[in-house]
Amino acid sequence: MNPVPSFEPLKNSFQQKIFSLRNIFSTKQFILLLALVLLSPLSWAEEALPVAEDPAIEKRMLALSEDLRCLVCQNESLAGSRADFANDLRREIREQLKANKSDQEIIDFLVSRYGDFVLYKPPVKPATYLLWGGPFVFLLTGAGILFFYLKRRRKQIEEPPLTEEQHRHAETLLKENKGNNA
């Protein structure tokens, strides 16, 4: 039968590990190491882009594809997607830009093939009226409900008129108050 290990030895080994780290690194070295570890993500934060022949075109292409949806990985933009499909479309956009096509012409080209779904910002047309108008309808409905609710509540908390006796009592109280002030 193995003896059940108590808590003590574990604690000791943990302390030993800390101790051994202290032995290996001086405090200065440790801080330096920590800084290196913390800063290292910055060095690979920027993803390598394919080397473009023309940086101006590449910039326009990226700006354009930022607002276009990749149909394969639907929650990514064409600019951000690594899918083969997105690659092909980026190539297509690049080529059309080189052929002096305007941004609108390229968007129309893609919409005519893939539909409005490629656009992150859908156009306003009968099919999308509800989409664009919906939030305002909800806002107005909410405001209306709030308005009527507050109106009803005001009625409920309206004070009942004072009785004759309460009136007299209030007047005497007010007179008393005036006398005190004078």
Place this chain on the structure above:
Amino acid sequence: MMRFLLPLAAFIVLVGFLAVGLNLKPREVPSPLIGKPAPVFQSQSLHEPERILASKDNLGKVWLLNVWASWCVSCREEHPLLVELAKSGIVPIYGLNYKDKRDLALQWLSQYGDPYTVSVVDPEGRIGIDYGVYGVPETYVIDKNGVIRHKQIGPVTVESLEKKILPLIKELQG
């Protein structure tokens, strides 16, 4: 009474919306090309590279354009159905060999059977872009006037063949 009915009604409406939402297929983006002339293409034949095939060769007949590739796993799923459909002779099937390598494509066809009247190669996916292809397989039904009438996204199934594609072909051929 109203106190309970109103939240209950709201809940039922919400469940209704969620149920509809769950049954939508966001992967199947409706093609804007349906009812529009099929994009014109001209490219090499897969089997005979020196032979140039053009979409206008098919004017006057109803045909299917099936986008396939040897690297495409779901293509294997629909392939037996296509082979069978080709054997029946109901409709000619043209293959668009999408972003593939010639030797791999030929090997794939010899292994699984070749249902295609001809296959056109699209090594860089350019014809695919014109047709709005965003996944493989995809199948287009094109009528006698060269107009796209239907697009099947994903593998052709027995159900989609019987319910949609075959009746449509019959109607278009009629």
